Structures are given as C-alpha cells and as structure tokens.
Amino acid sequence: MIKPRLFTPGPTGVPEEVLVEMARPMFHHRTARFKELFASVNDSLKRVLMTDRDVLTIAGSGTAAMEAAIACAVPRGRKVLVANGGKFGERWAKVARVYGLDVDEVELEWGTALAAETARAKLSGGGYGAVVTVHSETSTATACDLEAIAKVVAGTDAILIADCITSAGTLPLKMDDWGVDIVAAGSQKAFMLPPGLGFVAVSDKAWRAIDAVDAPGVYLDLKAYRKSIAANDTPYTAPVSLIRGLKVSLDMILAAGVETVWRRTALLAAAVRAAAEPMGMKVFSRRPSDSVTALLYPEGVDDDFRKRLERRYGCSIAGGQAHLKGKLCRISHMGYVDPLETIGLLAAMEYTLADLGVDVRPGAGVSAAMDVLKDWQ
Amino acid sequence: MIKPRLFTPGPTGVPEEVLVEMARPMFHHRTARFKELFASVNDSLKRVLMTDRDVLTIAGSGTAAMEAAIACAVPRGRKVLVANGGKFGERWAKVARVYGLDVDEVELEWGTALAAETARAKLSGGGYGAVVTVHSETSTATACDLEAIAKVVAGTDAILIADCITSAGTLPLKMDDWGVDIVAAGSQKAFMLPPGLGFVAVSDKAWRAIDAVDAPGVYLDLKAYRKSIAANDTPYTAPVSLIRGLKVSLDMILAAGVETVWRRTALLAAAVRAAAEPMGMKVFSRRPSDSVTALLYPEGVDDDFRKRLERRYGCSIAGGQAHLKGKLCRISHMGYVDPLETIGLLAAMEYTLADLGVDVRPGAGVSAAMDVLKDWQ
Numbered sequence: 001m002i003k004p005r006l007f008t009p010g011p012t013g014v015p016e017e018v019l020v021e022m023a024r025p026m027f028h029h030r031t032a033r034f035k036e037l038f039a040s041v042n043d044s045l046k047r048v049l050m051t052d053r054d055v056l057t058i059a060g061s062g063t064a065a066m067e068a069a070i071a072c073a074v075p076r077g078r079k080v081l082v083a084n085g086g087k088f089g090e091r092w093a094k095v096a097r098v099y100g101l102d103v104d105e106v107e108l109e110w111g112t113a114l115a116a117e118t119a120r121a122k123l124s125g126g127g128y129g130a131v132v133t134v135h136s137e138t139s140t141a142t143a144c145d146l147e148a149i150a151k152v153v154a155g156t157d158a159i160l161i162a163d164c165i166t167s168a169g170t171l172p173l174k175m176d177d178w179g180v181d182i183v184a185a186g187s188q189k190a191f192m193l194p195p196g197l198g199f200v201a202v203s204d205k206a207w208r209a210i211d212a213v214d215a216p217g218v219y220l221d222l223k224a225y226r227k228s229i230a231a232n233d234t235p236y237t238a239p240v241s242l243i244r245g246l247k248v249s250l251d252m253i254l255a256a257g258v259e260t261v262w263r264r265t266a267l268l269a270a271a272v273r274a275a276a277e278p279m280g281m282k283v284f285s286r287r288p289s290d291s292v293t294a295l296l297y298p299e300g301v302d303d304d305f306r307k308r309l310e311r312r313y314g315c316s317i318a319g320g321q322a323h324l325k326g327k328l329c330r331i332s333h334m335g336y337v338d339p340l341e342t343i344g345l346l347a348a349m350e351y352t353l354a355d356l357g358v359d360v361r362p363g364a365g366v367s368a369a370m371d372v373l374k375d376w377q
Numbered sequence: 378m379i380k381p382r383l384f385t386p387g388p389t390g391v392p393e394e395v396l397v398e399m400a401r402p403m404f405h406h407r408t409a410r411f412k413e414l415f416a417s418v419n420d421s422l423k424r425v426l427m428t429d430r431d432v433l434t435i436a437g438s439g440t441a442a443m444e445a446a447i448a449c450a451v452p453r454g455r456k457v458l459v460a461n462g463g464k465f466g467e468r469w470a471k472v473a474r475v476y477g478l479d480v481d482e483v484e485l486e487w488g489t490a491l492a493a494e495t496a497r498a499k500l501s502g503g504g505y506g507a508v509v510t511v512h513s514e515t516s517t518a519t520a521c522d523l524e525a526i527a528k529v530v531a532g533t534d535a536i537l538i539a540d541c542i543t544s545a546g547t548l549p550l551k552m553d554d555w556g557v558d559i560v561a562a563g564s565q566k567a568f569m570l571p572p573g574l575g576f577v578a579v580s581d582k583a584w585r586a587i588d589a590v591d592a593p594g595v596y597l598d599l600k601a602y603r604k605s606i607a608a609n610d611t612p613y614t615a616p617v618s619l620i621r622g623l624k625v626s627l628d629m630i631l632a633a634g635v636e637t638v639w640r641r642t643a644l645l646a647a648a649v650r651a652a653a654e655p656m657g658m659k660v661f662s663r664r665p666s667d668s669v670t671a672l673l674y675p676e677g678v679d680d681d682f683r684k685r686l687e688r689r690y691g692c693s694i695a696g697g698q699a700h701l702k703g704k705l706c707r708i709s710h711m712g713y714v715d716p717l718e719t720i721g722l723l724a725a726m727e728y729t730l731a732d733l734g735v736d737v738r739p740g741a742g743v744s745a746a747m748d749v750l751k752d753w754q
Contacts, residue, residue, distance in 0.1 A: 344717030363744035
C-alpha cells in the first residue's frame, strides 16, 4: 500500500499519458507514419532547446549523446578543455582520453563549477579545439553559468560542448542566443520519458569541426544522423515507443511553455532549499542547480535515512556519490513533479529525521517550503 | 502538467497494480481459470468483512447490492425501519417503497446517525421485519454505531440490513461478531477498484428471511447468487476484468492487514479534522465517519473553492449535496490514499483559501495534520 514516488535526478516520473502512449501497439519505423511523427518531435525539440538547428536523436543514453559529440567534434591535434567538478565531468574527461584526445582537465572542487574567467584564461593560451562543460552537474547538484562560458568560447575558434542532460528543459538554456555549439540532452530528465534517448543539437561552427574529423566510429557518427534527419528519418532502428512518448511529453512541455517550466523548476528548488535549515540540513553546492538539490545530512545521519524514506513513505531520492556517499541526499525538481508532492516529500523527510533522533520539529521545513511555493503558477 | 488526484468518496484512486491487472487480455468466465480466481476473491472478501458466510458479488453498483438486500430479505407484511440521515438513507427508503414495503422512516437531522436506543424503542413496538441503516452516510460524512444497533436488532426477530458501502474496509466492521445480518458493499471505495461490483454478505437468519420471500425480480435475486457461488460461479456474466483487479486489491488489503487499514483510515481522518480549525473550516458531522470528512466552508467561500482546487492543483474532492450544496466539501480517506498526499491536499486547500481572501496562514492546517500523522505506520 506504499505509493512509489520518484524524486531521483533521472529517471524522473513519467506522466500517465506518456506511459499509455508508449503502451500502444508497435509500428514500423520505415514508414510515412513514423516520418510524420519524427518530424513533429524534431520540431518540438528545437523549440525546447531554443535553436534553429536540427536536434539529432540517438537511441541511447545521455552518455551516448555526449560521447558522439566529443568523439566527432573535437578537432584532432588540438587540446580539449574539460571541466571536472563531479562524476559527469570526470566521465567526459575519460571519454576524451579513450579517443586519444589531448585533454586539459580543470579539476574543480565538488560543489563549484567552471567559471567563465577560468575558461577565458585557459583559452587565451591558444591551441584549444573544444571546451567541454557540464551545465548542471548531477552528482553535486551544481550549475555553471553556461551563458557566460559560451560568450567566452564564442570569441575563439574552439567550440563549446555542453552536457545539458540535467539542464535542458529545466534550467534557462537558449542554445542559439547564447551561442552554445553542441547541446547534449537525455530523455529521462525534464523530457519526462524513460531513459533511452540521447539528443544532440549542433551549431554551424560545430558542424564545420565535425566535417573536418574522420568519424572514429559508426553508431555515434553524428554525420549519419544529420543525413537521415533531413528526411525525418533515423540512420539505425528508431526506438518507436519512446518517440511516441516523446511526442506526448513535448506537447505537454510546449503547452505549459518552456519558460514556465523553468520557473516552476526553480520554485521547487527554492522551496527545498528553504526547508533545509529548519530540517537541520545544509545545501551542499556553492552554486546550486535548480534541477536537483543536494542536502547534507545532519550529524549522525547516514544513508539509512534514504532507505527508511523509501521503505516507509515510498519516496525514492538519490544519495551522494564517491566521497559524498552517505553524506548527502539529492532531490530532483525536474519534469513531472509538483508542489504538492514536494511538500509531501519534505513531510516524509521530517518524520524520518525525527525517527532517527534528529532534533527537528516536523512541519517547520514544510512551512518554509510552503511559503516559497505559494507563488506557484 | 497538473497531476490528477482523487479524494472523492468513491470512486477512489485505483492502484497501478490493479489498473495494469485489469488491462490484461480478456478470458471467458465459464472456465476453470475463472472459478479458481473467483474462489480466491470470495475467500478474501470473507476475511475483509470478517464473516464465515459467502460474500455474493453482483455486477452492479452498491445500489444494486442494497436493492437486492431490501427487495429479497424484508419479510412481506412486516414493517421495515429505515434510518434516513442523508442522501443514501433517503434512497433506501425510496427503494423499499418501490417494492411496496411498509416503511417506517426515521428522519434524522443531517450530521447525526441512528442511535441504538432509537432502534430499540421502535422495535419494542413489534411488527418489524427489518432495519435498514447506513453505517457511514457519505453525504453527511457521518457514521452510526453499527455494533450497538446490531446488538439491539439481534435481540428481535427482525434482520439488520447495513449499507456498508463507504465503511467496509475502512471503519471497524465485524459482521459475524457484531451480528449484522446483511452487509452491502461496493468496489469503488476501500476496495480500490473502479465502480462496477456490489457485494452482499448474508447471515443464516437473513437467509431464512430471504427463503420466505418470493423474489420480486431476476437479476437482483440473491438466491441465484447463493446457488452459483457454491460452485465458485456467477449466475450471470461475470465482470472478468474487475474480478481480476479485485484479486490484486484484496491481496494488498490482506497483506497490510484489515485492522491496519482501519487504523490508517482513522488517522488520515483525524489529521484532516485537526487541520480544519486552523484553515477556518468546521467539521460538519456531529458523529464524523473516518471514511470521509465533510468540512464546512468559511464565510464567503462557496464551491468555486473546489473548482480552483482541481484546476490549479489537480485535487478532486466532493461538494455538499441537497441543502448542503455550496456549503461544504467532502474529502475521502478510503483506499489508496496516504499521509503524504493528504498533506499535499491540505497545502493546496490552504493556498486556495488564501487565494479566495480567507484569513489563513498557509502551513497552519498542514502542521496540525502533520502532528497527527507522525503516528502513521
């Protein structure tokens, strides 16, 4: 009788309308019917990422999307600057090394993000072909100022590859206006779908870089996706059910309005941050992302907190990774989540902290959050 | 992007496991497979109603179950005492009159219930064949003391027909121990199913009454159901999907424990009652049922409150009926509902009251409810 509630930063909850759509009978992907469907989602994806460029869809996770970008778009013989402030930054540095790229890794203290000034100082030395940064680093719940970094990179001949997996559709992101060269995203966050789709949007500047590189693989060769999408098609078998679901979720996002979704996500994040102190917890990040909030446990509390929260209240949240394991929990504000269940989660967290002997007054955190959420629209 | 949340006192929310089970392919009902399924649910129904007698399942609503009881079990030529304290008591008096029965209607002020003493005084006059009472009157959110009434009726040769549609599986109800002769229930309340099944459990004393009455119809003739159930069968086409879903929901109820479900329902009701005053609302009933709570609106608030609550927060609650229309709202605590979403509902109610200009401090009602719900198990 315990209701499962998903507050993990991907996968996030999938709306019933999407689940039902994905449960409908299969049809073949080399058909006019599929092309029509794909044309519609391709158009909607552009609107969500705020770009006039094609958004390529890969049957794969967000990692596939980022690997495709790094493998295909970094000019050989030039350096790639990789910002590493968490598990995902670490992963992109590793991917770049696997492809034999000359990686200049900026190691950031966890909970901080690449500063535009740091990027500027590095790039001024010359020899860089690309900058890779994570817009919202899920492991530390930290966002960088992508707009400012894009401005710096735009003034050079390097391209900017942004991991927007946890930011697209949640944090303000205007690909064309800001001049981000490659935006990579994934289906299981703000897009309110199961995992299984990676998205890659590519600027003209980045296409020039890609055209100058011999693709080091087949499945993740972005040129193949570019060729197919011109005919509203995919180079390899399309994940038909996910694309069907994507149409429904994109329609929901666009009906609400992308900027409204950003505002709502920010409000949920602000509410959870406001609840932290009355619950005896602290916001971990020094530059918190609104996609996900990392809260440090009070003294004496460990990951047993999360187990109890799930067992007793059905609320699934994420824990810390690497050296933060057992030290904090992470709560998603992305996609299909709203004030009422965020308030419910905070109530469950307060009860659980009290059960664990923490000196909290259940209701204090909820009240602080409710005060923020009164502005929900 | 608004999540629908059902707090109406029937239909109530249906668990996903039940919905998925009901979505499975159809099979025929005159099969060993169906008999095996039906035997299992029949056994579980007895455990929920706490009776050794067969629980007959009718493809129909709770009204069908009650009509079958009234039509088949009230001895002709004797009076039937009908307690009318709301829309459902009123309906049973009407049903009894349609069948030409000699109805002695006890008109109760709405928000009060039949007292055992009233029943005793009436029955002492003699000539009664049956007493019809509503255990939990949904329209007024009021419960009677069914155990005490059963004790009174047991001492006479009349039978007690109890509308337990909104009480079975939510309020303490022990059919055999208490000596209730006929318990009628429905699928769309504590049984966590869509509407479509009526249940009738019949004591030996009531079967003797039924055997002495010529059935006035066919479909609602309880004797036909008694004959079929002996072979784990139904007299007419069985609603296969609902029976499949019922197996899943009964398994969930029995896994939690019927008495645990009663306790949880009572706690949710207590929490909402505790939140009433800080929200500027009043509990309507003078003998509140724990199945559903009726809260009187503050001065100046009308049913626009419910419309806003649904439009903005997706929370669907019921309004008042007859002369209570626009005066109060009703919130269900039955079935698949838990503390976190009840807290969420109260938050939404507080925001909505504030929007309507009521002088409430959002968070006050939620805090009062949270204090009660800390004992949830």
